[in-house]
Amino acid sequence: MRVRPGSLKNGREQTSKKRGEAMDYDRNNVFARILRGEIPCNKVYEDKYVLAFDDITARAPTHVLVIPKGEYVSLDDFTANGSEAELASLIRAIGHIARERGVSESGFRIIANNGPAAHQEVPHFHVHILGGRDLGGMLPRQ
């Protein structure tokens, strides 16, 4: 499904972050392009602050990505600069989607890769929701 969400300035206008201090947001990243409707996604959920869609390379029967519409590079950026409304909306969306997908009771995992050590690939903050099968232990032991 092709989505055409509102302005990327949603939320960002409510913050006081001065861009360019620690990290710059790349407006050509793939999730920014999905938010602008330039490339398609399989939309799962949308509200004023949040968009969620299926991961293109699903690692589990349920593999949904939940992203803020505002321009945040990472969880670090989002939690430092996002508004209370944006943070609350994103967390509520995660619970809503997990219930809708029927994984709340069987169990699910959320992952937010932040930065190089976590191998974050897309520089727009996103939370993975994974479920629908046994997900194994949290991380392989070293």
Ligand code: AMP
């Ligand atoms: P991360 O390593 O946490 O940055 O995860 C990025 C995720 O984005 C990966 O799981 C990719 O499969 C997913 N991804 C990349 N491009 C797309 C796309 N066009 N639509 C949906 N998911 C995507």
